[in-house]
Amino acid sequence: xxxxxxxxxxxxxxxxxxxxxxxxxxLLGALMTGMIWSFYIEKLIFRSELFTLSLALVGVxxxxxxxxxxxxxxxxxxxxxxxxxxxxxxxGIALGKLFGKWTGLSGNTAFFCCLPGGASEVIxxxxxxxxxxxxxxxxxTARITLFVFSVPLIVGLxxxxxxxxxxxxxxxxxxxxILVGIAFLLALFVFGLSRFLTFPGAPMFIxxxxxxxxxxxxxPAYSMPSIVMGVAQVLIGSVIxxxxxxxxxxxLKRIGKPSMLxxxxxxxxxxxxxxxxxxxxxxxxYTTLLAIVPAGAAEMASTAATLQMDATxxxxxxxxxxxxLFLALPFxxxxxxxxxx
Numbered sequence: 001x002x003x004x005x006x007x008x009x010x011x012x013x014x015x016x017x018x019x020x021x022x023x024x025x026x027l028l029g030a031l032m033t034g035m036i037w038s039f040y041i042e043k044l045i046f047r048s049e050l051f052t053l054s055l056a057l058v059g060v061x062x063x064x065x066x067x068x069x070x071x072x073x074x075x076x077x078x079x080x081x082x083x084x085x086x087x088x089x090x091x092g093i094a095l096g097k098l099f100g101k102w103t104g105l106s107g108n109t110a111f112f113c114c115l116p117g118g119a120s121e122v123i124x125x126x127x128x129x130x131x132x133x134x135x136x137x138x139x140x141t142a143r144i145t146l147f148v149f150s151v152p153l154i155v156g157l158x159x160x161x162x163x164x165x166x167x168x169x170x171x172x173x174x175x176x177x178i179l180v181g182i183a184f185l186l187a188l189f190v191f192g193l194s195r196f197l198t199f200p201g202a203p204m205f206i207x208x209x210x211x212x213x214x215x216x217x218x219x220p221a222y223s224m225p226s227i228v229m230g231v232a233q234v235l236i237g238s239v240i241x242x243x244x245x246x247x248x249x250x251x252l253k254r255i256g257k258p259s260m261l262x263x264x265x266x267x268x269x270x271x272x273x274x275x276x277x278x279x280x281x282x283x284x285x286y287t288t289l290l291a292i293v294p295a296g297a298a299e300m301a302s303t304a305a306t307l308q309m310d311a312t313x314x315x316x317x318x319x320x321x322x323x324x325l326f327l328a329l330p331f332x333x334x335x336x337x338x339x340x341x
Contacts, residue, residue, distance in 0.1 A: 003044055009033055010238040011231075018230065023156015024303045026233035031149055034241020043245055048120075051239050052194055052203050056187035057232035058298045059204035062311050063211020064224040074316060080280035081317060084273045084292055085324055091269045092116035092294075093336055095262055102258035106131065108337050113139040114262065115332070116294035117325045125329070129337050138251035139259065145244045146263055147270075147295035148237070152303040159286040159307065176225045183228045186210050201297055201319040208315065226306070233302050240299075270294065283313065291317040 010030040017025030037044070092114050100110030112126035119140040126136040190210060194203040211224075252259045274289035281288065287309050290300040297318035305311035 002042060003046075006033075006037055006042075006044060006242075007234070007238060009037070010241075011234050014230065014234045014237065018306075024152035024233070024306055026230040026306065027152060027237045027299065027303060028149065030234040030237025031145070031241040034238045035145070035244050036241075038242045038245040044242055046239055046242065049191070050235060053187055053191050054232045054235035054239075055201075055203040055298045056190040056194070056207040057183060057228060057235075058302045058305075059190065059207025059315075060183045060186045060211035061224050061229045061232070061305060062204075062301055062315050063208040063213075064215040065305065066208065066212045066215075066312050070310070071312060071316070074313060077281050077283070077313070077317070080277050081320065083280065084277045085321060087273055087276070088116050088269075088292070088294060088321070089325070089328065089332070091273070093332070095265055095269070096336075098265075099258060099262045102261070103255050105135065105255070109135055111337050112136045114266075115325070115329075116266075117322055119144060121326060121329065125333065129333070134247075135251055135255065138248045139255075139262075141243050141248050142252055142259070143263060143266060144295060144299075145240055146267070147293055148240055148299045150267065151270075151289065151293050151295060151300065152307075155286045155290055155303065155309075156307055159284075159309070175219075175222055176227075179219065179222060179224055180228055182214060182219070183211075183224060186214065201322050204297055204301075204315065205319055208312075229302055229305055232298070233306070236296075236298055236302070266294075283310070287314065290314045292321075294321070297322060 010033040013033045014026040014029035017029035019025070022028060093111070096111040096114035099105070099114055100107050103110065105113075108126070108129045108131040112122050112129070112131045113136050115122045123133060123137050123140060127133045187207065190203055190207040193206060197203075197206065215222075215224075270293040271289070274285065274292045277283070277288040277292050278285040283291070287304065290304050290309065291314045293300065295318075297315055300318055301311045301315035304314040
């Protein structure tokens with residue numbers, strides 16, 4: 001019952017934030033609700049499957065927005081993407097070295113704290129290498145929370161956009177209900193399918209394909225109602241906000257000011273990488289910021305969708321970043337992490 005009350009509260013706060021024109025209001029409203037709830041009311045634990053379902057919902061909506069000609073044109077972005085990905089990895093490793101030097105933490109703990117992305121995989125691996133998993137989990141939770149809170153706000157205010165309804169053309173209310181039903185059925189199907197696909201970002205990637213197929217060949221004349229992305233953002237924001245609790249804050253306080261400085265440098269590094277990508281590509285700066293920042297594919301892609309930016313390119317580049325890190329992780333650990341004794 002408490003979880004239902006929590007999600008209802010997150011939905012109402014998100015709806016109000018969206019209604020008053022706050023950029024990514026659904027996401028930020030739910031994020032703040034989750035943080036306040038975990039600090040002052042009750043700490044709730046959610047199964048990872050809930051986040052998987054929200055990834056699938058985001059993917060279905062983005063699939064409805066995909067333009068095949070634009071996707072093919074993304075191949076021209078690969079050189080800039082490879083460069084910025086390399087710089088992201090180098091920057092994360094360098095920050096890890098500085099973080100360890102400033103805090104006196106073990107080299108492995110600092111290394112795993114500052115790896116740019118793949119939080120679940122990084123946290124799970126850190127314990128095998130005798131890193132302090134509590135600090136690694138706290139740092140990644142803080143990093144994701146900070147990015148999810150700040151980047152949509154920066155993009156929304158900087159790009160001078162507001163919470164625009166995703167349904168641009170007029171369509172009958174009955175079709176809205178039908179499309180909402182289709183979105184949730186597809187998300188549930190992808191959720192079941194994702195159990196057999198273990199590569200990073202699988203639920204959202206598969207959902208984009210199914211959403212695209214349904215939009216192209218079943219309901220080509222209709223757009224997905226904005227409430228679907230709103231629900232997905234509420235789920236994402238609620239879960240992330242709930243993870244940032246007193247325990248996380250205690251671990252960060254235990255580290256002290258270096259943790260805040262390192263997180264601030266992460267933000268600056270991301271802005272610099274986005275500007276580099278912007279100079280090397282035809283994309284607008286704020287689109288590149290959403291696409292390059294090491295936060296999360298679903299969070300950044302859904303923000304792009306609600307702000308009427310190119311959510312497809314944001315989702316594509318974010319998923320490629322996570323996949324590339326997943327593939328590079330064994331080599332990074334071999335080169336930079338000390339073997340456990």
